Amino acid sequence: MSHFTNLKTSFKNLLHLENALNKLEISYKREKKITNLNNSKIYNINLVIPQSNNYDILFNWNGEEYELVIDASFWIQPYPVESFINKLSQHYANDVIITESQKIGFQPIKSKQHVDGSNTITLQRWNLNNSVAIV
Structure with missing residues (x-):
């Protein structure tokens, strides 16, 4: 039985998230999501990390941040979910610090x-x- 989990994150910037995934050498693809809200279309970009078992990992934009959507029972990444989030968070923070400090x-x-x-x-x-x- 499949059980998807949405994990709240602090990833709010697509560029920094993509840079962090690239630093970890994790392949992903962009997925455009269209939402109709009060007769106007809103375009969001989600990130999908394909897995060979077809239970892909998704970073879904919820309007405030990218939620990590996974089915933990089908996780086949080289390290556990917690370690993945920690490594990704560290690279994300480094990218934010360097990018924002360069602006000043x-x-x-x-x-x-x-x-x-x-x-x-x-x-x-x-x-x-x-x-x-x-x-």
Whole structure:
């Protein structure tokens, strides 16, 4: 018996989510979803991770965030669901930090992954004749 689960996430930006999936080398495809609301069409993009057993993984846009829709009994990814979400969240956060900091003039100069799985990103911005580094 199939039992789909919707897991709330904090993934609100499609570009950052796609970048995180790419960093993890996870193949996905975009799926355009059309919703009719009060006689107007709303177009959303969902992400689908195909699985060989045809029980695909879906990131479904609910209007606020991308929900992870899975059938846990048919999960065939290389790591457990919790580990998948943790790894994806970490890459998503790194992408947000780097992208948003670049918008205000910072550039990443060093990134280090620690034994405990955490990351340190060093950013730098030149301001007149001084540089400011944020770790």
